[in-house]
Amino acid sequence: MATNEEIMSVWEEFKTANDERLAAIEANVSDPIAADKLSKLEEALQSLTGTVQDVVEEQKSLAKKSGRPGTTGAGADAEYKTLFNGFMRKGRNEEELQTKSLTIGGDTGRDGGVTVPAFIDFNIREQLINVSPMRQLAEVITTTTGDHTVLLNVRGTASGWVAETDERDETATPKINKIKVPVGEIYANIAATQTLLDDSAIDVESWIAAQIADQFAVAEGAAFITGTGTNQPKGLLASGNGFAVTASGSAAALDKPDALIDLVYGLKAGHRANGNFLGNSATEATVRKLKDTTGNYLWAPGLNGERGTLLGYQFYNDENMPNVAANATPLAFGDFKAGYTIADRKSFTLIRDPFTNKPYVMFYVTSRVGGTPTNNEAIRLLKIAAS
Structure with missing residues (x-):
């Protein structure tokens, strides 16, 4: 692992x-x-x-996994895992799984299948969290239904000053806005040979979890940024979100340090205190080279396993964010937990199909995932424009 001294030497x-x-x-x-x-x-x-960040994330991941439900192999979890393993490898035990109150058929029962057990479900969520910056930054909730509504307090309450005997005028009442989280069904259709499934050395649960994580991460990661909200999450950059915009000061470049300062201080102090930057790697490379009017660099390398910072705020990479180009919005800053909500349906549903694509056994996995901006005052966007 690189030391702080090595990092600072290269930075200088x-x-x-x-x-x-x-x-x-x-x-x-x-x-x-x-x-x-x-x-x-x-x-x-x-x-x-x-390198530093990878080691720290691995340590955090191991710490989380060490105490998660289902890892001890004791009691009902061990029996459950044995039944599910038999189902995955040979298609056995479906009736036993059914008697253990596992959901058959996902939301409607129209397709058959069994609910993915907790230890598999945890692996999938864990790996998605590690690869999706929005899952690390946003508010992530779990729901047992396909729909979810977020309540936003608009804080309409008013007050006033009066003399002791003056009449008291009626003040405004607070408003609660209901924001429906657009939800879509995300799926992965994974092929495995029966030979692979018969190999006792293969950890089928971990293999399936990794395959699902890779495929789901690509699809949902893009949707959290650019999704339309129709049968999929509504993305951070979708039109009509109402986020305030700061111009970069140049028609086709990100080369004005003052624009970044304006972006940060355009937010209210409360959201600024919880602020983070979000942009792709190319944008981070661009801002690394910027200096303020006194010659100080705006970006600083992360030490002791921390992320690099821009103006003192951590910078997260999401390759779904656009590159710097005319009229693009390559950079977002704000309190993402307040500004964006991700809704996961409680369980994944899996269908084992050994018939339609011989000699492969197909594992069709679905889940319902939603996402939407929830507070347009919590996040601000940088647009590449002269004004």
Whole structure:
């Protein structure tokens, strides 16, 4: 694991190389060697800080898994796991699973299938959390139904000052807005050979969990950012969300440090205190090179396993965020827990199908996932525009 001293050493080299690049630009001189050096230092810095972050995330993951339900193999959980393992490998035990009050057929019973047990379900959620920044940042709730409504207090209550004997005018009453979370059904259709399932050395539960996590993460990760809200979550950048926008100050570039400061301080102090930045890796690479009017860099590398920071706030990478380009919104800042809600239906549903795609056994897994912006004052977007 990289030490803080190694990270800071590379960071100082990076700053020196970038200062030379900026000086060359001001002098209208092209220096490809300096540009190449800066690129290599940037890759080295990313590698070092990424290594630290990976180790910390792994430690956190192991700590969570060590105490989760179903890992001890005791009592009903052990019996449950044995039955489910037999179902996965050979298609056996479906009746026994049914007698243990497992849901057959998901929401409506139209397709058959069994509910994925808790230890599998936990693995899936855990891996999704690790790969989806929005799951780390947003409010994530679990519901037993397909629909969920979020209540937002608009704080309409008013007060006033009066003399002791003055009449008291009626004050405004608080308003509660109901925000329905758009929900869609997400699915994965995974193929496995019977030979693989017969191999006792293969941990089928973990293999299935990993496959589902990969496929679900790609689909839902994109939806949390750009989803339309029709049969899928409504994304952070979907039209009509009402988030305030700060212009970058340049028609096609992110090169004005003051715009980032305006973005941060455009939020109310309460949301700013819980603020984080969200952008893709290319955008982070761009802001790493920016300095304020006193020559200080706005970005700082993360030490002791922490994420890198921009203006003192942690920067999360989501590759679904757009690149810097004219009229794009490549950067979001705010209190994502207050500003965006993800709703998971309680369980995944799995159908084992050994017939339709021989010689493969198909595992068709579905879940209902929703998401929507819930407070347009909690998040602010940076738009690439002159004004």
